[in-house]
Amino acid sequence: MYTKKNINISGVDVTIITTGGTIEKTYDEFDGSLENRGTSIKNRILSKLRLPYTNIHVLPLLSKDSLYMDDTDRELICKTIALESKKNAPIVVLHGTDTMALTAKYCFEKIKDLAVPVVFTGAMVPMGFEDTDATQNVTEALLSAKLLNPGFYISFHNQIFIVPNVHKNKEKRTFVSGEEV
Secondary structure, three states, X not given: OOOOOOOXXXXXXXXXXXXXXXXXXXXXXXXXXXXXXXXXXXXXXXXOOOOOOEEEEEEEEEEEOHHHOOHHHHHHHHHHHHHHHOOOXXXXXXXXXXXXXXXXXXXXXXXXXXXXXXXXXXXXXXOOOOOOOHXXXXXXXXXXXXXXXXXXXXXXXXXXXXXXXXXXXXXXXXXXXXXXX
């Protein structure tokens, strides 16, 4: 499936590119809406994790439900990944689950000389909710980004999937490899 590289995870920089999606939706008590209103990753997740060996750089790019993303948005994400990858640090992309596999595949097809791992992740339940999977998925994506070889991946529910052979399974409420039904 994938091979491990030499593991040295002390003092590793990781860039997190935020694009919106369920993982970053917030609830507005005034009007009862649940929407993307900007990134809250630092306050909601990163401040709660113990990451003494990881230097996190958050790059807010979009604040959009992935159902409303189009190829213009995907091109922006792709160009940002290409630019950020020149810093030679692993990248985690927070993305809505509905079109995450599509965006990851789009970037996989456009960027051919990738020198770092790029790990997409998201959540089925927003990070502000008690039963959220966001903290688990972000934690696992951060660790896997530091351990994987260069390439495109989706990290979700304790699994790593190699792009483009992955899709969302709405019945299982998770991601599966391309062969699974």
